Amino acid sequence: MRFKAAEIPKYIINTFLVLWILFTLFMFVWLILSSFKSTREIYRGVWALPKTFKFDNYFRVLTDFGLLRFMWNSLIVVLSSTLLVLILSTPISYVLSKLKFPGSAAITISFIIGIGIPIQTIFIPLYLMMSKINATDSLIGLVWLYTITSLPFTVYLLIGFFKTIPSTLEEAAMIDGATASQSFIKIMLPMARSGIISSGIFVFVMLWKEFLLALVFISAESKQTISLGLYSLVTKLTYTGDWGGLFAGVVLVILPSVVFYSCLARKFIAGLTMGIGKG
Amino acid sequence: MDYNSQIFKRRYKSLILITTIPILSFYFIFMIFPILESLYYSLFDWSGFTAEMEFKGLGNYLELSSDNLFLQTVWNSFKYVGLGSVVILGITLLFTYAITNYKSRKLKDFVQMILFVPNTISPVALALLWSFVLNTRWGLLNSILKGLGLGFLARGWMGEDYIFGAALSLLVWIHVGFFIVIYLAAAARIPDSLYESAKIDGATSWKQFVKITIPLITDIIETSLVLWTIFSFKIFGYLYVFSTGGAGSDAPPAIRNISVQLFLTSFGKRTPINRLAYGSAMAIVLLIMLALLVYIIRKLFKAEVIEY
């Protein structure tokens, strides 16, 4: 390619983007390399390469801190919440995006406002409510909380997806005599599939790192999720100055979500491409 | 569809009822009702440890109006909205431009994925990471600056004067990856045919981007502005643990947004303030300001939506 003066913005921006990507990649490589260092090595040169690879950082963290248990809990809770929130929010998003009825605008706005509600302002009332129905310190209770609090943003996303699907298909189905729920299940759902998957991945990734609700609602050690596990890992290892172990723990915790996201990134992006933002 | 038509009434009424009523009731019971409860608490003097409450009317709101620390966090929240939206959305737009011009599908996906990855990592880990990057003596940034012979640019990034920027830079790193996915999705929606005449006219890719792409994704720009405004007020984890040193410290006032301040006021961390009712008043102020901002943004964009 020949150099063109008119394309200078392109070169500058691309250089900037490449640096950005390199920086992000570097942070990951650094994190992984640091997880093989001894604490003294880390202190001596934070950015230096490890001299020897200390795999026992990983063994120590895995055996001493029950991370696998936390991951299992998180997997169960986050997966169930994601499914539940999709089941609950897909129909209402469809209705809100496609049908105008008295109050539909108000409901849509109430969901948008809901995105802005900070969890810490509602968790005391929520706790009192949940304790009345005996749902505190329980994974099922946490699933319910995650579902409810993810609802506004998911509905907001899904309304965007449904708006991009042309109404003509549906009208045709109606003329053919399909009932409303038939046309929803047979026509709209398949068409919105990739959008629904994207929203699901999004909810999963956000809930996987959720911390505050878990901190307040879960106290039993056997029911802790991975973000609580990471928090206590950081506490424990910094109080004993085990930085090698700390980095190993961080790598172990973020690896599943990074891998999960990388595997599904294509689907995620494809889904978003289809439907985002006719909001 | 006309909701007064017979067909509509017959076919959709039950569907609307079935889909909206249960979810709306869950939503109202578990999210809206607690907010009203917070509104009620905000009229009291209450620690939140016992049922003992003392009514003080609008006293908490009056106190807020002259609470300099709180006002600082309000100002910070607006700074996050303003500076953040300029920087984040600006960079996101530039990257959108760069990436849409990539020919290879695989490269596109890869770049998007790398950009998004910080979103999948827990705030605790990211905050720690950032304190290593920005350390004054041996941090990555200052080391690079010194290595490039730009040592005079090195600063105490985590000091009072720069720490807001330091916190913002972490948020930028994370959220550019978030918004880029949405922007690219929107850009991909634009039919190729629209670019063709521009290409024939010999317009540069940059010109095409400014003249065609940006106007056609205004709706996304609006959406992302609304989202970023909400995030700015609500972001908690990243700021709560930023520079705090394990349990040794609360987040410095210079980087707190309302959300962090209301948590520290309601629950204390190291410093046991424990004024739950006062914190509830902050929450109500937060929601009102947020609603106003979102309203304003929507109004501003209303005139500019372009259909195609």
Next chain:
Amino acid sequence: MKSSKILLVIGIMIGIVFLGSINILAKESFTYWSMWEKGEPQQQVLEQAIKDFEEEFGVEVKVNWVGRAVVTALKPRLLAGENIDLVDQSGEELYGALVANKIAGKMNDLLEMEVPGESKQIKDLLIEESYSAYVRDDGALYIIPYNFITSAFWYDKNLYQELGIEPPTTWQEFLQMAATLKENGLDPVAFGIQTEVYRGYIPYLTAARILGAGALNAAARDHTGQLFRDPRWIEVGNVLYTFSKEGNNLFMEGYGSSVWPAPQMDWIMGLAGTFYCGSWIPVETKQAAGPDFEYGAFIFPAFEDGEGDPTAVETYPIGFSILKDSDNSDLAKKFVAFFLREEYAQAWVDDTMNMTPRIGIAAPADLKDAKAALDNANSTFRLNDGVQADYPEWYAKVYLPLCSKILLGKITGEQFAEMLSEQTVDYWEKRGE
């Protein structure tokens, strides 16, 4: 024949399960929410004690290893009416949250209790200084400590020997030490202003030496601001200014922007001579310390005309509090006493490398100096003279920001005293008190 045998076995098993469940139902129990995390050495010592306690007395301890955020987690549960009997945290956090909100139960009677299996009363077993600062004016005590923490200037004995520096006891000697360290290319004091616990230390210690323990606490609650008009506060300000980069520049390079864990890293790697910190610092830095590193500690220096006790040290106990509405307070108290047994106090020292408040048990090797300072002390004071727990908002809104200003050399000693007085008046006015 065979089926009858099977039936018999099943019958016996049902019987065992049945008896077993009766046994469980009949067991006395109490609930303990702990600040420790599963897997920490502290947790392991406590867990062992709990197991022994359960076996010895045939009771059940419902324990929850919550971690440091235990008080935050407690709040909604108490509101919901759940019964929690026993909690542990630092004295400051317990007093700031539980005592200030009148939900802690008095523990004075525990001092008269005997440790199970040892015919000695707790008050004769505990170093009085470990809790005396926590006795309220009305004589009430709300904490029984099991972990004793203090703070000091920490240094590497071998390094000091090499440089020929004696640990200073007076301000003059301290300044000389700093000069010698600088000559040898070391920053005198490792410090990071953005970590609040570090920032608070030097101002409150200077005040405790110059005006005496309790002076800061009293001035903070003086709504008229008169106490801060005492000219000795200007002296305090001047000392702090001397520390700052505008004064004698005693802190490490870049302290204004240094955040945890940078100060301790730079200190342990030999970039700075001393580091003022709690007695947990040897545990936190041990893995990074070089093979020749030998932990030493000296207390905050005394001032010539200072009216505070020059031997006084900080006491920052970690201990148990019982909740006022606890259903099983007797059993919980019994456990508190039980945990002060010699074997657990010893295990605490050996396994967690911390000090115990129990008399007659040597401190871990790295904490010898800190322990000696404590034994030598004629009096004690609380961390931040108690203002963080007693007046948390004043601490956050008035004290910390002004400490920041003076330690960065942005204001003079006179301005410091003046602003403390003015802002204290303003603060209490706004609170409407």
